[in-house]
Amino acid sequence: MRRLLSIELFKLKQSRSAKILSIIYFVLFTFTALFATINFDFGSINFRIADQGIFNFPYIWHFxxxxxxxxxxxxxIVMISMITNEYSNRTLKQNLIDGLSKKEFILSKFYAIVLFSLASTLLVFVVSLVLGLIFSDYTEIGIIFSELEYILAYFVKLVSFFSLCMFLAILVRKSAFTLGFVFLIYLGESILGGILRFQAEDFLFIADYFPLNSMSNLIVEPFTRLGIVKSATAQINPDFVKDYTISLFKLIIPVIWTFIFVWGSLNLLKKRDL
Structure with a gap:
């Protein structure tokens, strides 16, 4: 594992675009998290999003x-480029000639996916913990570390999504086309979901098994959990009920898709003439 991961990290170090995109991601990540701490002054009105309760434990994990x-x-995009460049630069063929098996090639990409997902998850955890300790109204240990399943769900969501991107990148071999396929899958799932909702509501549960939809279901929107939004919603629709919990069932579906994408990537590579 260490050998395969070191190969991927070496390739990433040589890729200028991968380094730039990674830096942009983590900068945007930090900015997005810290944006809510900025004070906005509109004449006599002073407003800060952080004071609206979004950084309260345990809600901050969800938000x-x-x-x-x-x-x-x-x-x-980094993951997709990492794979499609193997074809355009012919490094894949050279790696196989040098003794790397096709299984090891796929595993090296998957290990990189897990590493990036883990790094992003760890950063989410640390940033959320720091912001929560600064701004949360509740700092009891039991409250701070409740609902940490959102951190696990975030990790599973990233690994599953990046595995889908890996499969599509190996399938089409071009970065732009891969991103296009991701959009087409999203569009297709939305259309099929709409058809089921309006034409066959009894079978709407099938949409929960779609790959992108199952990833999205892991972490549903958190805004209707906010006190002010919840109060307004209750007045408009007293019967409004939404499930925000992360069940084992919700976690298992993206995990299964991850295995399917990794297995599919390996089989594509085995059957393809390089």
Whole structure:
């Protein structure tokens, strides 16, 4: 594992675009997290988002993982470029000639996916913990470390999404086309979900098994959990109920898709004439 991971890290160090995109991602990551701490002055009105309760424990775990996951596409581009460059630079063929097996090639990419996901997850945890300790109204140990399942869900979501990108990158071999395929899958799932919702509601549960939809279901939007939004929603729709919990079932579906994408990537590589 260490050998395969060191190979990938060496390749990433040689890629200027990968380094730039990674830096942009982590800068945006930090900016997105700290944006809420900025004071906005509008005449006599002084407003700071952090004072609205978004950094209260344990809500901050939900809020930050949801917001930061929006910019995961930047890391996905790094992953896609990392794979498609193997074809355009012919390094894949050279690696296989030098003795790297196709299984080891896929594993090296998957290890890199796990490493990037782990680094991003750790950063989310640290930043959220620091912001929560500064701004949260609740600092009891039991409250601070409750709902940490959102951190696990964030990690699973990244690994699963990046594994999908790896599979598509190996399938089409071109970065732009890979991103296009991701969008087409999202569009297709949205259309099928809409059809099920309006034409076959009894089968709407099937949409929960779609790859991107299952990843999205891991961390649902957190805004309706805020006190002010919850009060307004209750007045408009007293019957409004939403499930924010992360169940084992929700976690298992993206994990299964991850295995499918990794297995599919390996089989594509085995059957393809390089």
């Amino acid at each position: 930050n993982t949801y917001i930061i996951s929006i910019i995961k596409i930047l890391l996905a």
